[in-house]
Amino acid sequence: MGSWVRTITTPFRKACTIFGPHKDGGGKKQTQQRPNSAAVVQHVDAERAKLHGEVMACAYDDVQVMWSMLDQARIRDLSASS
Template identity: 80%
Template sequence: MGSWVRTITTPFRKACNVFVPQKDGKKPQESSSSAMVQHVDAERAKLHGEVMACAYEDVQVMWSMLDQARIRDLSGSS
């Protein structure tokens, strides 16, 4: 029973790391800022592949909802 729960929850735990900004109050240094953005984008792309490979359609729908919310947040913060 635990394996199907892990199959569903693991992508969302990873998504929390990608979509939710760090709340430690520290700003990244200017020189490492672009490297951090590239790293987050690479992790997000990797996670996107894992989610799309998941057999559960619900997981894919939830990913698209998170992705749309992220796009709205980015366009609203500009």
């Protein structure tokens, strides 16, 4: 029973890290250099593309529907902030 739960929840956990609010370093020291914002955007886009591939490979239609809902919400947020 655990494998199908993991199959469904793993893409959602990954999506939460990509689409969710970003936190500043948590408890990390402030002396660390902050990464270049263009590099961060490029990394997030690469992770999103990788996750998109995993979601589309998932056999459960619910997972793909949830992905499309998250993606549409992200597009609306991006267009509203521009």
